[in-house]
Amino acid sequence: MKENNFKIYHPLTTVDFFCGAGGFSEGFRQMGFNIVQGYDHWKPAVDTFNHNFNLQCEVKNILDFENSIEEIENIPNTSVILGSPPCVSFSSSNKSGKADKKLGLRLIKTFLRIVAVKKHQANSTLEGWFMENVVNSRKHLQEITFIQITQ
Secondary structure, three states: OOOOOOOOOOOOEEEEEOOOOOHHHHHHHHOOOEEEEEEOOOHHHHHHHHHHHOOOOOOOOHHHHOOOHHHHHOOOOOOEEEEOOOOHHHOOOOHHHOOOOHHHHHHHHHHHHHHHHHHHOOOOOOOEEEEOOOHHHHHHHOOOOOOOOOO
């Protein structure tokens, strides 16, 4: 009996955190991804995102996911997770780079927690994630470690 070695490909899908009007998602849409959900706490941004992607997303503070694995598990299961946490506190133009970084770090850590939970959720289809921020944010994330897990 010959084995069938064909891999079943699922549609390329993405969810976007800190979605704004959808600029990050638009690039993925142009590459063939189906944008299924966007999250942002600012209503005008969510309204614009919904218009741009013909969705019905609601206003949501990403920090609502900070302490709730159950809420993270209810996020749509997608191929890719996008995130553009606000970079204002990390920018060197904000108080000469001396702005309070606490909120920015909480937002980034919450985003990374979402990625970790979704990756290890049963039946996960997550294949990758992308986070965009200013270069200066990297030096404030030294306490966070990333481990490559192979399957």
